[in-house]
Amino acid sequence: MIERLSNPEVLGSIDALLESKPELLEEWETMALSDILGRSLFMDGQFIPIESDSFKDALTISR
Structure with missing residues (x-):
């Protein structure tokens, strides 16, 4: 699952979506x-x- 989510193509699609429609994410x-990322989006x-x-890395770090 982590490998799929962190795949550059998948993440590129997520980035493009969030860049064009940031309101898709609730607060x-x-x-x-x-x-999770340790930084602001x-x-x-x-x-x-x-x-x-x-x-x-952020997904695999034990919290």
Whole structure:
């Protein structure tokens, strides 16, 4: 599952979707994803793409 989610093509599609329609995520989802990544998804109102390697690392770190 982690391999699929962190696949660059899959993540590229997710990035494109969130960049064009950030309102698809509810506030709690944005906060949860930001917490997983260890950073904000947006800076100065602009979406910051999720890198495949950092996303995979974030998903595999024991919390």
